[in-house]
Amino acid sequence: MPTAKPPAFAKADTDCINLHVLEQDGCESWLADAPATVANWARAIGFRGAIGQSVTIPGEDGLPKQVLVGYGTSKDRARRRFILAAALTSLPKGTYRLTQGIPTDERAVECLGWLLAQYQFDRYKSGQDLDRHLIAPNGIDAAHIETLAAAEFLTRDLINTPASDMGPDDLHRAAQALADQHAATLDVVADDDLLTQNFPMIHTVGRASDRRPRLLDMRWGTSGPKLALVGKGVCFDTGGLNLKPGSSMGLMKKDMGGAANVLGLAHMIMASNLSVQLRVLIPAVENSVSANAFRPGDVLTARNGMTVEINNTDAEGRLVLADALAYAAEDGPDLLVSMATLTGAARVAVGPDLAPFYTDYDTDAAVLSAAAGTAADPVWRMPFHAPYEAMIEPQIADLDNAPSGGFAGSITAALFLRRFAGDSRYMHFDIYGWTPTAAPAQPKGGALQGARALFDALPQMLGL
Known part of the structure; x- marks a missing residue:
């Protein structure tokens, strides 16, 4: 892992194709000043600078020498991401040099989109190189953009891999490969007795599977603020004894x-050598069905001593995250972040594109929201609504893992997790992790959500 070809910009090439990007409002003016052969050909095929449009202009030898690509209007661009990538597959194969048209503050995102559009998940089926390569234009940090693209390729690969090849042990190996790449350390707790004693809810959720549950604990960096990341690693979710219907299990x-x-x-943090003490905790389990599966009505005791009444075994992600969050909080991080494909309620609220996040810190929310705009990684703040705390407090235990009624499902899940973050400065993302309909630079399948925005926001959030 990863299986995808590493994303990279092309080296300078004297035989490259010039790429002119034209806004729709300025297209006719540009054509008026262009050579008649270029202008007449563009007009003849109806090119007007709309998003996704392109015109190839050949040289005397018949080979493509320049290409016009539409950049649409500002109104159209506000509704889209990765505008340049929208025309990528319509372009002739070759190496491209960007000559004009993209505002300086938008170039980095558009170049990132070009690299992201190169992604193919070809572990089980041979892919084809798009053979449309871009020379990094002046004024952008090419290495930084390649790092961002590589991180997304890794995330997509991991999610796209079916559970037959991405169980807790496989996720362990993927984390180990990343740790080795960046000289990080990875400690793993997989022994049944140790899990039962120290991370009882991780063990309880994962014990029904013949693929052993485990807690992955990666550390990197020796100076700077402490940053702890906790990620839900339920490699497949049947729903447990509250079995999901087949239609709901297909994407698990x-x-x-x-x-x-x-x-x-x-990967972004380590490859960029960010000045933090990074810790990554992943409870890796399968939520399966067998004679020793945990049951509705059971009461579990978490690592921090809180008791949890199980009212639905399909609300298991918050259970494994709870133990990992409690463990992370014991180390006194300066910022504690969890990311999880946690609730269908979040999808109902904001759809598949937005990454909902929760925080009690208004400044962090503002910084993250601003970063999301420049990073083309949309997020949306959701409330830790205190009056709903009563909804997660059952009669016979400290907490309820699945309040009845179905109202405010994402909020109550976030409130549940916050109980295990202790006094930490805490932020939670309830992501979808999947692109259901392909879009430019966003193929159908696994998706990175919120992580790029958070990476851009971290220096300001942590005072780096």
């Missing part, structure tokens, strides 16, 4: 999307 290979996202974020 992606239930480790939180783990995949924190590993992608960890």
Whole structure:
């Protein structure tokens, strides 16, 4: 892992194709000043600078020498991401040099989109190189953009891999490979007795599977603020004894999307040598069905001593995260973040594209929201609504893992997790981790959500 070809910009090439990006409002003016052969050809095929449009202009030898690509209007661009990538597959194969048209403050995102559009999940089926390569334009940090793209490739690969090849042991190996790449350490707790004693809810959720549950604990960096990332690593979720219907189980290979996202974020942090003491905790389990599966009505005791009444075994992600969060909080992190494909309620609230996040810190929320805009990684703040605390407090235990009624499902899950973060400065992401409909630079399948925005926000949030 990862299986995808590493994303990279092309080296300078004297035989490259010039790429002119034209806004729709300025297209006719540009054509008026262009050579008649270029302008007449563009007009003849109806090119007007709309998003996704392109025109190839050949040289005297018949080979493509320049390409016009539409950049649409500002109104159209506000509704889209990765505009340049929208025309990528319509372009002739070759190496491209960007000559004009993209505002300086938008170039980095558009170049990232070009690299992200190169992604193919070809572990089980041979893919084809798009053979459309871009020379990094002046004024962008090419190495930084390649790092961001590599992180997303890693996250996509991990989520796209079916559970037959991405169980807790496979997720362990993927984390180990990332740790080895960056000279990080990885400690693993997989012994049944140690899990039962120290991380009882992780063990309880994962014990029904013949693939042993475990807690992955990666550390990197020796100076700077302490940053702890906790990712939900449920490698497949049957729902347990509250068995999901088949239609709801089909995408459950992606239930480790939180783990995949924190590993992608960890790659960004380590590859960029961010001045933090990084810790990544991943409870890796399968929620399966067998004679020793945990039951509705059981009362579990978490690592921090709190008791949890189980009213639905399909609300298992918050249980494994609870133990990991309690463990992370014991180390006194300066910022504690969890990422999880946690609730369907979040999807109902904001759909698949937005990454909902929770925090009690208004400044952190503002910084993250601003970073999301520039990073083309949309997020949306949700409330830790204190009056709903009563909904997660049952009669016979400290907490209820699945309040009845179905109201405010994402909020009550976030409130549940906050109980285990102690006094930490805490932020939680309830992500989808999946692109259901392909879009430019966003193929159908596993997705990185919120992590790139958070990475851009971390320096300001942590005072680096």
